[in-house]
Structures are given as structure tokens and as C-alpha cells.
Amino acid sequence: MDFTFSEDQLLFQSSVRDFLTGEVTPQRIRACWEREDGRDPALWQQLTELGLVGVTVPEKFGGLGMSELDFVLLAQECGYVALPEPLVHTALVAVPMLRQLGGDLAAQWLPRIAAGEAKVAVGLEQNLLVEDAHTADLLLMQQGDAWYALKPEQVDLRHNQSVDPSRRLYAVAIKSAASPVATGVQADALTLAALDRGALGCAAQALGLAQRMVDLAVSYSGDRQQFGKPIGSFQAVKHLMANVAVRLEYARPPVHRAACSLAHGDSCASRAVSHAKLVACEAANLAAKNSIQVHGAMGYTWEVDLHIFMKKAWALANSCGDTAFHKARVADYILSDDAALGAGATFKIKE
Amino acid sequence: MDLAYTAEQQVFRAEIREWLASNVPQQSLQSFDTAEGFAQHRQWEACLNQGRWGMVTWPEEFGGRGCDLIDWLIFEEEYYRAGAPLRVNQNGIFLLGPTLMEYGTPQQQARILPKMACGEEVWAQGWSEPNAGSDMAAIRARADLKGDRYVINGQKIWSTRAVWADWLFGMFRTDPDSERHRGLTFILVPLNTKGITVRPIPQLDGLPGFAEVFFDDVEVAVENRLGDEGAGWQVAMATAGFERGLMLRSPARFQETARRLVELYKSNRESAQGDPGVKDAVIRAYLDAESYCLATYQTACRLGKGGKIGAESSTNKIFWSELDQNMHATAMSILGARAELLPHAPDAAGVGTWLDGWLFSQSGPIYAGTNEIQRNIIAERMLGMPR
Numbered sequence: 145m146d147f148t149f150s151e152d153q154l155l156f157q158s159s160v161r162d163f164l165t166g167e168v169t170p171q172r173i174r175a176c177w178e179r180e181d182g183r184d185p186a187l188w189q190q191l192t193e194l195g196l197v198g199v200t201v202p203e204k205f206g207g208l209g210m211s212e213l214d215f216v217l218l219a220q221e222c223g224y225v226a227l228p229e230p231l232v233h234t235a236l237v238a239v240p241m242l243r244q245l246g247g248d249l250a251a252q253w254l255p256r257i258a259a260g261e262a263k264v265a266v267g268l269e270q271n272l273l274v275e276d277a278h279t280a281d282l283l284l285m286q287q288g289d290a291w292y293a294l295k296p297e298q299v300d301l302r303h304n305q306s307v308d309p310s311r312r313l314y315a316v317a318i319k320s321a322a323s324p325v326a327t328g329v330q331a332d333a334l335t336l337a338a339l340d341r342g343a344l345g346c347a348a349q350a351l352g353l354a355q356r357m358v359d360l361a362v363s364y365s366g367d368r369q370q371f372g373k374p375i376g377s378f379q380a381v382k383h384l385m386a387n388v389a390v391r392l393e394y395a396r397p398p399v400h401r402a403a404c405s406l407a408h409g410d411s412c413a414s415r416a417v418s419h420a421k422l423v424a425c426e427a428a429n430l431a432a433k434n435s436i437q438v439h440g441a442m443g444y445t446w447e448v449d450l451h452i453f454m455k456k457a458w459a460l461a462n463s464c465g466d467t468a469f470h471k472a473r474v475a476d477y478i479l480s481d482d483a484a485l486g487a488g489a490t491f492k493i494k495e
Numbered sequence: 496m497d498l499a500y501t502a503e504q505q506v507f508r509a510e511i512r513e514w515l516a517s518n519v520p521q522q523s524l525q526s527f528d529t530a531e532g533f534a535q536h537r538q539w540e541a542c543l544n545q546g547r548w549g550m551v552t553w554p555e556e557f558g559g560r561g562c563d564l565i566d567w568l569i570f571e572e573e574y575y576r577a578g579a580p581l582r583v584n585q586n587g588i589f590l591l592g593p594t595l596m597e598y599g600t601p602q603q604q605a606r607i608l609p610k611m612a613c614g615e616e617v618w619a620q621g622w623s624e625p626n627a628g629s630d631m632a633a634i635r636a637r638a639d640l641k642g643d644r645y646v647i648n649g650q651k652i653w654s655t656r657a658v659w660a661d662w663l664f665g666m667f668r669t670d671p672d673s674e675r676h677r678g679l680t681f682i683l684v685p686l687n688t689k690g691i692t693v694r695p696i697p698q699l700d701g702l703p704g705f706a707e708v709f710f711d712d713v714e715v716a717v718e719n720r721l722g723d724e725g726a727g728w729q730v731a732m733a734t735a736g737f738e739r740g741l742m743l744r745s746p747a748r749f750q751e752t753a754r755r756l757v758e759l760y761k762s763n764r765e766s767a768q769g770d771p772g773v774k775d776a777v778i779r780a781y782l783d784a785e786s787y788c789l790a791t792y793q794t795a796c797r798l799g800k801g802g803k804i805g806a807e808s809s810t811n812k813i814f815w816s817e818l819d820q821n822m823h824a825t826a827m828s829i830l831g832a833r834a835e836l837l838p839h840a841p842d843a844a845g846v847g848t849w850l851d852g853w854l855f856s857q858s859g860p861i862y863a864g865t866n867e868i869q870r871n872i873i874a875e876r877m878l879g880m881p882r
Contacts, residue, residue, distance in 0.1 A: 146497045147796040362878050377881040382874030389873050393810040397789035404496050478781050486754030487747035488572035490788045492499050
């Protein structure tokens with residue numbers, strides 16, 4: 145039993161945090177919003193050079209060959225800065241799916257992803273729309289119980305505006321007939337894995353977003369003076385923030401467990417992911433609600449940075465499986481006859 | 496990271512499971528807040544100690560097994576699964592014991608710990624006073640050093656287990672000119688000393704789970720001071736830290752409540768579905784109990800590798816106490832019109848112990864530092880908000 149991250153994993157997190165907080169500033173995010181495609185190729189290049197774009201690409205294809213567990217702390221950091229670039233989606237969904245598909249698709253695309261030469265988007269039916277389909281060189285699309293690999297010229301895109309200006313969502317229509325790359329059982333396995341990894345990515349980012357919103361509100365409450373003292377010295381304000389800290393403190397371990405379960409292919413992985421997604425997004429939603437309250441009217445403006453993080457949190461809460469979906473997965477398990485519940489049922493026995 | 500039990504941990508689990516299966520009393524004991532129940536629970540502590548299961552984390556010389564925190568969590572899981580009796584000496588074994596190991600002299604440890612471990616000496620706590628509740632630094636009960644004895648005068652209140660306990664530990668003002676946190680000293684007091692009057696206070700269930708303790712020129716040998724004179728606050732904070740921490744409220748208790756809640760929901764599904772919020776509350780109970788378990792294991796592993804618990808431990812108290820209240824509130828909803836019935840009421844079939852749990856859960860957000868005080872600590876020390 146070891147529920148800690150390794151020195152290397154923590155060191156990597158810390159260097160990525162330094163990079164991201166230095167480079168991905170609210171000003172840079174606002175500049176992205178002004179661009180037609182909402183993306184920042186220079187930033188993607190930097191992420192590529194740091195090895196982050198290919199972090200989960202196998203070493204033989206030019207990546208770092210890391211797992212969900214290695215990446216989860218980095219995904220938290222991506223959330224902390226509200227990174228607009230699709231790094232979490234690439235590392236946790238697109239790359240693992242190509243690894244799962246294997247063969248020519250993997251051999252052809254994984255080296256190009258790691259080299260920053262190509263982007264791959266994944267379209268899950270659960271998500272209705274496809275993130276970053278507009279900059280993708282390859283689209284992996286689910287249609288019922290089949291998966292298709294499509295080039296940009298094979299699809300029509302219709303942009304849908306999100307509350308989060310950083311998110312670029314597209315309805316994708318397949319123009320020309322294509323043959324599936326996976327069907328039946330294999331396709332179902334791809335769907336489940338993509339959904340679980342995507343949900344883990346949302347959960348990990350939600351943790352970072354929640355922390356950022358707390359940091360912003362705490363900082364504001366120390367500066368803003370009313371009645372002759374900082375508003376943060378009032379208990380009513382303190383307790384708003386303390387309530388977020390409590391939920392956040394207890395949302396992190398489930399996310400780390402989910403990452404570990406996915407990395408080890410545990411049978412409980414899907415349930416662990418749903419748990420993680422529910423509690424992390426709930427913590428982020430509470431952080432948004434209480435942080436805007438602490439900011440007062442300033443929090444309701446476009447000009448103050450808080451909304452960059454609130455809006456991403458709101459969007460992620462129902463992405464890769466909405467609340468109803470994940471609650472149903474948990475309920476189906478705990479109400480089933482063979483559920484292992486109670487004390488001592490949380491972890492498994494080493495084989 | 497590797498979230499699986501080792502073979503040794505499995506062996507340990509099997510050993511305690513087997514022992515509990517053949518030793519846990521078939522019939523549940525009476526409440527330890529009755530004279531008879533107190534004696535039964537004291538006997539159970541002796542039985543546990545004979546099997547060397549009293550406090551597995553203690554060193555072997557004091558009757559323990561020198562186990563690490565993961566083993567402690569495993570022990571607790573098996574203990575609650577087996578429905579074993581509540582720990583009548585929890586003030587001693589969970590709170591004072593660890594403090595003694597940190598601040599006690601070897602003589603104090605040798606004299607006190609073995610008798611604590613076997614239940615021969617049951618401990619009450621003496622923190623609060625009528626005017627020192629959340630504001631614990633307002634303590635006024637005096638202990639004046641005269642020769643080799645302290646002479647104690649004053650009053651303590653909400654002293655848990657004081658009605659039948661043998662000893663009391665608490666904080667007293669030894670420097671009459673001191674203010675707030677300074678000048679306080681941690682002293683251990685035999686409750687049968689001349690000059691002590693214990694007035695039982697019935698709790699919500701009508702039983703005297705705590706008491707007022709009056710001190711009139713009570714003389715206590717100076718050897719019963721724990722830590723230095725004037726260092727009481729520092730010593731007490733260690734105790735309060737343990738109290739909030741994983742010793743007193745390990746996750747097993749709440750996971751078992753969550754499991755029973757799921758069962759209650761399943762066996763009353765028809766009536767439970769009438770209120771659409773109930774199913775959601777059941778899901779939440781399971782998730783929160785699971786989160787609490789995961790967080791506790793993560794902390795235990797971190798501590799095992801030399802990490803420290805900081806102000807974030809204040810989140811713990813809020814989380815489990817609210818979880819406990821929510822779970823019992825949900826059970827009350829499911830039980831509907833039966834929820835108000837005492838277990839021995841003639842038509843109370845199927846109500847189990849939910850009402851007792853519901854009453855007890857009301858105390859969680861209050862004792863061991865109210866949740867409001869915990870929120871202040873989180874805001875000021877963990878988040879760095881201004882005082």
C-alpha cells in the first residue's frame with residue numbers, strides 16, 4: 145500500500161507548474177480568445193519541446209511513455225492555469241486511443257503527435273460535440289458501436305460557441321463514406337476507455353481550477369477593504385473559502401486513485417473515475433460559486449480574471465459524462481447485489 | 496503509487512478478523528454511559544488487551560504491536576466490520592496515550608500506559624469550562640504549586656466519561672497573572688481525590704455521557720504534570736491534533752454506516768423512492784465515506800514516509816462530522832414515521848440503531864473544537880486569510 149507520488153512525479157509536476165504559470169497567463173488566454181481559431185501555435189510548440197504533448201506516447205514513437213498516473217498531476221496544473229490548448233485531451237484521450245488501436249494508425253500518427261506536427265481530436269457521442277475538431281489533422285469519431293478515423297476533408301464542421309471562450313466545440317458531420325477502424329466489442333472498449341480517461345482529465349483539471357479560484361478569492365479578500373479592514377478577516381467570508389478547502393481536500397485522493405486504477409487497468413477503474421469526476425467537479429463548482437461571491441460585483445465582470453476559471457469549471461462539469469451519467473454508474477454499483485461496500489472494501493489485495 | 500495491500504497486511508487482517516470472530520460478545524453491551532455498561536466495556540478492554548489488540552500502534556512494551564498507521568486502519572476496518580463494542584477509554588487510548596508518548600517522562604509512561612491499555616484506568620477529559628468553550632484559552636481553573644503538590648480550584652464542564660472514569664486529564668492555569676495561552680499547565684488528576692465533585696449531565700439520549708467537575712482545594716502530586724509548567728497549551732494542541740486526526744475517527748466507522756444506509760435504502764426501496772432526494776443522498780454517503788477513506792490512507796502513507804500533518808487536518812473534523820450527520824438524516828428520511836421511535840418501542844420493527852446514531856451525530860460538529868472554529872483555522876492557517 146503506497147498512496148504517494150514518487151519524487152520524480154512530484155518534480156515533474158513542479159517544473160510543469162513553473163512553466164505553465166509563467167507562460168499561460170490570463171493575458172495570453174485573452175489574446176487566444178481574440179484569434180479566429182482560439183489557439184496559440186507558439187504555446188503548442190513550447191509544450192511539444194517540453195515533451196508534454198508526447199508525454200503518453202510510447203518512447204519508441206518519440207514520446208515519454210508515461211501513464212495516466214504520471215500525467216494526472218500535470219493535468220491538475222493545466223487546470224490551474226486554464227490552459228486553452230488541448231494538452232489534456234491529447235495526452236489522456238487521443239494518444240491512448242491510438243495506442244489501443246495500434247497498427248498503422250499508431251505508427252503513423254503517434255510520432256507526429258509527439259513531434260508537434262499533428263493534432264488528433266476524439267469525438268465521443270457522450271459529448272455531443274467535438275473539442276478542437278477545427279485544428280485536428282485526424283479525427284477519431286464514434287458512431288454508435290463503431291469508430292472511424294477521418295481526415296479533415298472527410299467532414300463538415302459547425303462551430304458551437306461555449307460559455308468558456310477557450311473551448312472550441314464542433315458538430316462533426318461525416319461527408320464521405322468511410323470504413324470503421326473498430327467495431328463491436330473492440331469499439332465498445334475504445335469508447336469506455338476514452339470516456340473514462342476523458343473524465344479523469346476533466347476531474348484533474350477541475351482540481352486545479354478549484355485551487356486557482358480559491359487562490360484568487362483569498363488574495364482578493366486580503367486586498368479589498370471594507371469597514372476599515374480586509375474583507376477576508378470577516379468570518380462569513382472566511383467560511384465561504386474554508387468550505388471550498390474542505391471539499392477540495394477530499395476530492396484530490398479520489399482523483400489520484402482513479403488515475404492509479406486506470407494506469408493499472410483495475411476492474412474498479414470506471415467506478416473510481418465516476419467518483420473522481422463527481423467530487424472534483426463539485427468542488428470546482430463550489431469554488432466558482434463562493435469565489436464569485438467573495439469578489440462581489442468585481443467577480444461578475446469580464447475584466448476580472450476569475451471568470452476564465454469559473455467558465456472552464458462549468459463546462460468540464462458536464463463533459464465526458466454529465467453528473468447524471470456518473471451518478472448512475474455509482475448507483476448501479478452500490479445498489480447491485482454483489483457490491484463490495486463498507487469497511488475494508490476500498491482497496492484490493494495484491495496478487 | 497500502489498493501491499493494494501501487501502501479503503503481510505493481508506495476514507494481519509486475517510489474524511484480527513479471526514480473533515474478533517471468536518471474541519466479540521454475541522450480545523451487544525449496554526451503553527457505556529450506564530454503570531453496568533461501563534463495567535462491561537471496561538471488561539471488553541481487558542479482553543482486547545489480553546489478545547494484544549488494545550492499541551496495535553503502541554510499542555510492544557506498553558501492550559501494543561508497534562504497528563504502522565496502515566495496519567491501524569486495517570485493524571479499525573475489521574473492528575467495525577465485526578460490530579465490536581465502542582471504546583470506553585477512547586479519551587485515554589486515542590488522545591492522552593499518544594500525548595504521553597510524546598511529552599511524558601519514562602516513569603509516567605510506565606505507570607500510566609499499561610493500565611490505560613487494559614482498561615484498568617479509564618480516562619475523562621477536562622478541557623472546557625463554563626466560560627471557556629470554543630475560546631479554550633480563557634481557562635480559569637487554577638492549579639497553584641505548593642511544595643510538591645498542585646492545589647486545584649475551579650470547574651470543568653462537558654467532561655466526557657467523567658461519571659465513571661478513574662482519572663481526568665486537563666489544562667489548568669498555574670500562573671495566576673498569565674493571560675490566554677500562556678501560564679497553562681497540563682495536569683493528570685485521579686478522580687477519587689478529596690475535594691472533587693462530579694455532577695453528571697444527561698446527554699440527548701438521557702444518559703450521563705459527560706459531567707461537570709468541581710475542584711475544591713484538590714491536591715495533586717507534581718509528578719502528575721505532563722510536560723513543563725506553562726507548556727499546557729502546546730501539549731494540549733498535540734492531544735487536540737490526535738483527536739481530530741485519524742486515531743479517533745478512522746474511516747471504517749463511516750464506511751460501515753454508509754454500507755448500512757445502502758442496505759436500509761434497498762430494503763425500503765418503495766417508500767424511499769417517494770422522496771427523489773433520498774437516492775442522491777445515499778450515493779453521496781457512499782462517495783463521501785469512500786473519499787474519507789482514500790484521504791485517510793493517503794495521509795497515513797504520507798506520514799509513513801516522514802510527512803507532517805499541517806493545518807489541513809482541520810478539514811478532517813468538518814468532513815466526517817457533516818458526513819455522519821448527513822448519513823443519519825438520510826436514514827431518518829427512509830425510516831419515515833418510524834424514525835422517531837426508540838428501539839424498544841413495541842412497533843419499532845426495523846429501526847435498528849439509527850436513532851441513537853442520529854442523536855450522537857448532532858455532537859460531531861460541536862465537540863473537539865466546533866466546526867466554526869475549524870473553519871477559522873482552515874481560513875487563517877491553511878489559506879492564509881487575515882485574522
